[in-house]
Amino acid sequence: MTSTLSNAGAIYLDTDLALSQIGDVEAMNSMLAMLQDTLEKDLPQIDDFLRAGDVANANRLLHSLKGFVPIFSGPDLCAHVVLVEGMSKDMQSKTAAPAYLVLKPQLEQLLAEVRAHLFTVTS
Numbered sequence: 001m002t003s004t005l006s007n008a009g010a011i012y013l014d015t016d017l018a019l020s021q022i023g024d025v026e027a028m029n030s031m032l033a034m035l036q037d038t039l040e041k042d043l044p045q046i047d048d049f050l051r052a053g054d055v056a057n058a059n060r061l062l063h064s065l066k067g068f069v070p071i072f073s074g075p076d077l078c079a080h081v082v083l084v085e086g087m088s089k090d091m092q093s094k095t096a097a098p099a100y101l102v103l104k105p106q107l108e109q110l111l112a113e114v115r116a117h118l119f120t121v122t123s
Contacts, residue, residue: 012073012106013113021071029121032114035068039111043104050097058096059088065107072114077106 015028022028042061049058062085070078084103088096 010113010117012077012110013117014072014074015117017074018072029118031071032118035072036111036114036118038064038068039107039114043107043111046100047104050100055088055090055096058100059085062088062100069110073110077110080106 018028018031019025022031042065046058046061049055049061062081066081066085069081080103084096084099087099090096
């Protein structure tokens with residue numbers, strides 16, 4: 001199932017993958033809007049939690065992202081999210097915080113790609 005909505009030049013957002021899993025363009029775009037909201041809300045909160053040493057709450061948000069990302073992104077980003085989420089399970093910000101700092105730009109790039117896609121389909 002090939003999407004005519006593919007994002008040329010996208011690094012992380014794979015709308016063809018998402019469409020193959022979701023099966024409907026409208027449902028996919030609705031889920032992309034949810035992903036956008038989640039990333040916009042959760043990324044700053046994860047930063048705040050890790051800065052405060054609250055790894056348990058950072059883990060809760062990373063766990064949620066771990067469920068979302070495989071629908072919309074390829075295996076490299078998924079593996080990175082799983083790795084960082086796993087580090088946050090041990091409740092030690094010593095490993096989770098630095099690992100998240102490496103992951104965060106990738107999630108921010110995914111967010112930018114989601115925004116661009118949604119802008120394109122709503123314009």
